Amino acid sequence: MKPNFLNVTPESGVPVLKGLASPIRMHILQLLHKSGKLNVNEITKALRLPQSTVATNIQLLEEAGLVETYATKAKKGHQKICASKYNEIILRFESGEEQRKNNQIEVAMPLGLFTSCEISAPCGLCSAEGVIGLLDVPDFFLDPGRVQAALVWFGRGYVEYKFPNNAKLVNSQIEAVEFSMELSSEVPGTNLDWPSDITLWVNDHPIGTWTSPGDYGDKRGVYTPSWWKLEGSQYGKLKTWRINKSGSFIDGISISSVTVDDIGLSDHHSIRMRIGIDDNARHPGGVNIFGRGFGNYDQDIVMRLHLVQ
Numbered sequence: 314m315k316p317n318f319l320n321v322t323p324e325s326g327v328p329v330l331k332g333l334a335s336p337i338r339m340h341i342l343q344l345l346h347k348s349g350k351l352n353v354n355e356i357t358k359a360l361r362l363p364q365s366t367v368a369t370n371i372q373l374l375e376e377a378g379l380v381e382t383y384a385t386k387a388k389k390g391h392q393k394i395c396a397s398k399y400n401e402i403i404l405r406f407e408s409g410e411e412q413r414k415n416n417q418i419e420v421a422m423p424l425g426l427f428t429s430c431e432i433s434a435p436c437g438l439c440s441a442e443g444v445i446g447l448l449d450v451p452d453f454f455l456d457p458g459r460v461q462a463a464l465v466w467f468g469r470g471y472v473e474y475k476f477p478n479n480a481k482l483v484n485s486q487i488e489a490v491e492f493s494m495e496l497s498s499e500v501p502g503t504n505l506d507w508p509s510d511i512t513l514w515v516n517d518h519p520i521g522t523w524t525s526p527g528d529y530g531d532k533r534g535v536y537t538p539s540w541w542k543l544e545g546s547q548y549g550k551l552k553t554w555r556i557n558k559s560g561s562f563i564d565g566i567s568i569s570s571v572t573v574d575d576i577g578l579s580d581h582h583s584i585r586m587r588i589g590i591d592d593n594a595r596h597p598g599g600v601n602i603f604g605r606g607f608g609n610y611d612q613d614i615v616m617r618l619h620l621v622q
Contacts, residue, residue, distance in 0.1 A: 371395055441461075446459075464604065491617040495551050536608055549609070
């Protein structure tokens with residue numbers, strides 16, 4: 314399952330917001346989402362618009378990264394085929410989630426705002442108020458209610474998040490990047506002795522693996538709501554991956570030789586972070602990710618950019 318989500322902020326998503334700032338372009342995107350790939354003539358006919366108007370707006374959508382096009386042979390010459398790139402676009406207003414101090418930028422990412430996923434059962438999502446969708450049905454990871462998720466779990470696969478690279482906004486170089494989150498293994502029920510190899514990737518680069526000892530349910534998590542049954546996963550361990558100029562670390566312990574220069578942070582306006590179970594994991598014991606309203610730390614996934622002074 315590979316849902317196409319685009320997660321933007323007012324700072325990083327200006328081209329996208331400009332692309333959406335037109336009823337005509339919105340109607341084109343709706344048509345492409347509903348009908349699939351269409352050529353310019355088909356869009357013109359469906360929306361009853363001049364061909365020149367459609368062509369101009371398709372070009373603007375393409376420049377905004379919202380539509381992809383390619384040429385194919387037609388009865389006479391070539392035709393331009395258009396396709397929408399995303400099923401859903403999420404605009405995030407940081408409003409207190411992002412902080413900059415002491416040459417550090419911090420962004421907290423809500424668990425439900427993953428931009429892609431590939432997961433298998435056992436799996437599920439919960440908000441602080443209740444279960445989202447149906448348990449052990451991977452398709453419910455597409456449910457719009459996922460944005461409220463405070464606990465996410467799955468047996469195999471990954472979830473991926475797109476963080477804004479706000480170092481570009483302040484014209485600074487990144488000296489180190491950290492990702493911090495509360496994690497445990499995942500087993501139906503709980504089991505304190507259930508090892509799981511949980512891997513973090515940044516911009517498709519595997520950074521390192523932490524082996525979670527188990528799925529903790531021996532006592533209620535400090536912030537876990539009372540309605541959540543005690544037999545379920547209650548809390549995890551707060552783990553921090555750090556990538557700097559000398560390599561990669563988990564909680565200060567060296568785990569790989571991947572450096573901050575290896576992961577191409579300066580090349581993009583966003584930073585993609587993936588967390589999950591590698592296909593070749595020795596201990597594929599699933600993962601629980603705890604966010605605000607669950608577990609022992611009451612935090613979402615936090616990214617910290619340490620800037621060159």
